[in-house]
Amino acid sequence: LPEVPIGKDEADNVELRRVGEVPQFAFAFKDHLELAEALDIVDIPRAVEIAGSRSFMLKNAGALLEMAVTRFVIDRLMAKGFNLLTVPVLVRERAMMGTGYFPLGRDQAYAVPEDELYLVGTSEVPMV
Structure with missing residues (x-):
């Protein structure tokens, strides 16, 4: 967008306007990571060790919250007529060909x- 300023990092962000009163609190703010660690709902060091930087693992109530949000959405989609599927993760060659992953992505x-099977990377492969 032309009205969005280009900056090198977040220090170059420009505040265009504020809406409403800025609340005042009698305590120091904590960011999302501080709150999550205090609640013991993430394990950042383990995730980084396994998957690299910018990775995270939800645990305890954090994992339960993610599952609850997922279930909330699934319930609403099914109520609108969507079908819930769990699909095979190993498929025959014809499924890979039929979705265009083969021959170039072999x-x-x-x-x-x-077993003449292939591990799928996405759920559309076994749904064809």
């Missing part, structure tokens, strides 16, 4: 040669 797929 070198990027994990194969189980003795």
